[in-house]
Amino acid sequence: MARKVPTKADVYSYGILLLEVFIGRKPTDEQFDGDFHLRQWVAEAFSVAISNVIDN
Template sequence: MAPVTLSTKYGRERKVSTSGDVYSYGIMLMETFAGKKPTDEIFFGEMKLKHWVTEALPGSITEVLDTNLLRREDENFAGKEQCHLS
C-alpha cells in the first residue's frame, strides 16, 4: 500500500479546493528548493517546513536552499542568489 501524502489525505478528509492545491504546490516547491521534507527530523513541535522557510527568507536564503543549488563559492554567487530570491 502506498504511503498517504498530505494532498491525498487532504482530499480524503476535506473538501478539495483550488486553495488546497495551491498550498500543496507551495509546499512541494519548498521541498524541492530546500532539499527537505516536512517529515525531516529538524521539523518538530511548532517548527514546520513552511515556518522554517518563512523565518529564513529573504535574509538567509543560503540556509534554506539545497547546497546543490547555491554555494557561496559559486561563480556569480550574487546573481544566482538574486535569481533564487525572486
C-alpha cells in the first residue's frame, strides 16, 4: 500500500540534502549518533558564528 508523503517531509528532506552539499557531512557520519544530529550540529555552529559576528 503506497502512502503519499506530506510536503513537510519533502521540504525537511530537501533541507537536509542541502546541508549535506554545503557542509560536506552526511547525517550518517559517526559523529551524529544517539541524540546528536546533523540539524543540531548546524544550529550550534550558526549560534556560535552569529555570536562572534555580534561580539565583533
